[in-house]
Amino acid sequence: MIFIQHAEIRTIANGTLQHASILLQDGKIKEIGSDLEPLAGAQVINGAGKVVTPGLIDVHTHLGIFEEAVGPAGVDVNELTNPATPHLRALDAINPHEQGFIDAVQAGVTTVQVMPGSGNVIGGEMVVLKTHGSVVDEMVLLSPSGLKIAFGENPKRVYGGKDKLPSTRMGIAAVLRENLVKAQNYRNKWEKAPADPEKLPERDLKMEILVKVLKREIPVRAHAHRADDIATALRIAEEFQFELTIEHCTEGHKIPQWISSKGVRVAVGPTMSNRSKIELGDKGWHTLTALADYDVPFSITTDHPVVPIETLITAAAYAVADGLDEELAWEAITLNAAKHLQVEDRVGSLEAGKDADVVIWNGDPLDFRTKVETTIIDGKVVYQR
Structure with a gap:
């Protein structure tokens, strides 16, 4: 279980959320929102200053x-x-x-x-x-x-x-x-x-x-x-x-x-x-x-x-x-x-129920200087910079 908080989340399907959180559980996206709290036992990732997108x-x-x-x-x-x-x-x-x-x-x-x-x-x-x-x-x-x-x-x-x-x-x-x-x-x-x-x-x-x-x-x-x-x-x-x-x-x-x-x-x-x-x-x-x-x-x-x-x-x-x-x-x-x-x-988008394929970037992904910090596939971290 992974909880990413305080991030800019680009859902693609439903716009961009500022200072928002996303909960990944059992390989799926469980919740996305601005008023979520981490569940007990979740790995918490501070997304402040980061951009979160679908894979x-x-x-x-x-x-x-x-x-x-x-x-x-x-x-x-x-x-x-x-x-x-x-x-x-x-x-x-x-x-x-x-x-x-x-x-x-x-x-x-x-x-x-x-x-x-x-x-x-x-x-x-x-x-x-x-x-x-x-x-x-x-x-x-x-x-x-x-x-x-x-x-x-x-x-x-x-x-x-x-x-x-x-x-x-x-x-x-x-x-x-x-x-x-x-x-x-x-x-x-x-x-x-x-x-x-x-x-x-x-x-x-x-x-x-x-x-x-x-x-x-x-x-x-x-x-x-x-x-x-x-x-x-x-x-x-x-x-x-x-x-x-x-x-x-x-x-x-x-x-x-x-x-x-x-x-x-x-x-x-x-x-x-x-x-x-x-x-x-x-x-x-x-x-x-x-x-x-x-x-x-x-x-x-x-x-x-x-x-x-x-x-x-x-x-x-x-x-x-x-x-x-x-x-x-x-x-x-x-x-x-x-x-x-x-x-x-x-x-293809960050929506509850879809596969937990998520990327955390250290800035605007369309800026050539930006790097991928974390790649998550099916709710598991597969790359950490």
Whole structure:
């Protein structure tokens, strides 16, 4: 049981409280208010002069499957042997002891989505995790949290270099449609199958995950930088009626009204990276403000390790400096991010009943000089500066 008192508490969902307290009990947020008293036996933390926020959330990372300082042995992010690998599971390749998770908790990032890379048209399942633990199974918040697909230069480069389909944007769309149609046929076959177990169709792990997509049990998360790739992703989602989020959305500022009309959520970033390929030529913080103008719900991501996980708060600060409303910036790394991942009932804001994922800062978190003093996940201190 932890009691933080006399702090500035930014709840995200219900505004900011001054000189307030928060009680964490049994891994949950028990109470928040200005007139609370510590319970007997509680660990009391003096929050005077401190800022308390929810744990930060990065919706698009490769933590644990693209390890730092390891080299090829730690790169398990892309299975580049077939452009369609929906049956892969990021969960099976995550090393929870890699440095990136340590950096995350030290930077106040308490929840992440880990996904396969974008070398394949269909990359595989992703998972939402807390960022502290010894066994990845104990860190899982939601699994599977979506299916990764990719448009644009990455699949073109990988398979075009092998003289295989897809080597064009047409080919990428064709591979995706072909597999979705196979999944439709597979679903129909199972729905019409007799009850006799001996007469059931043979299971196909690739098709099973795609059937979950067609039944809208999990969303598809589409790597798409260019405006035309974003439009293709939206077109195919409407064609097959699956739930979609746009990941990266680098040129989203070129078609914000179109994106808004489709009612999808987007993850923007890693804007702090360099312009390493043609798809990133027009990247900038203006994407966020353009999406905001059309009420497109967005999150901010580092795409770790493309940009290190500890810069998530820095990206939000840069966005505010470039004109993004500060409240929207905070939501983009907390509550909107939780909604993007469909875990807002557990994390993303400081509210009674939610998970006790809390960060104590020694000043304004959007000031580059500010440090994380304490990170708490599920009511346990996992980092103390």
